[in-house]
């Protein structure tokens with residue numbers, strides 16, 4: 001059965017709505033140069049905005065860094081003005097799609113059911129989802145963190161078979177820690193990550209739980225990355241703000257195998 005040592009950490013940079021195509025390509029080149037050495041130790045994923053996917057994909061060609069999108073539509077094609085489908089993302093070289101990010105849930109009304117449709121579309125296109133879950137401050141203070149995370153997992157991963165579940169990446173991102181400079185303590189992160197792994201064991205079996213990778217996200221920075229990533233059930237990070245600076249993101253990636 002896979003253990004922490006067998007799960008290759010996955011560190012992803014969510015660039016959100018930042019950077020022109022040219023700026024994004026330059027950052028990708030810088031990261032490619034800085035991180036060429038991490039080939040086997042850490043999986044590195046860059047998620048630029050849609051308009052920069054193609055040029056960033058070109059900059060990453062023949063490298064060991066992977067491309068991700070920040071969202072997609074659940075249908076493969078059709079009359080959905082302004083949307084982008086999973087097969088289109090595959091076509092420009094993506095391997096991952098971030099789904100259910102709290103900004104999408106809070107600002108764009110995404111539901112667990114909608115996330116689930118997208119998760120299935122992503123697998124159908126031959127891509128892998130990074131499924132985000134996490135509680136608000138009010139939910140944490142109300143003692144509802146584990147219940148909220150369980151509900152988001154049950155909704156988002158509904159109907160998957162064990163093989164798919166094992167290949168999904170789950171990102172635990174407490175909403176109160178995203179972009180706020182407040183980080184969960186390593187004990188808080190570990191508690192929820194262990195709960196998520198336990199939930200996966202119940203839903204998909206122990207083998208899947210031992211294999212699935214669970215990222216922590218929420219104000220991860222070079223100075224807190226080693227402590228968070230050192231927890232037994234933390235298998236990488238989803239990084240927002242600090243992923244926009246090559247030196248900071250490279251330092252976080254290196255903390256994943258230090």
Ligand code: PEP
Nearest residue numbers: 178179217218219240241
């Ligand atoms: C995120 O957007 O997924 C995130 C974790 O952002 P930040 O690192 O800026 O908190």
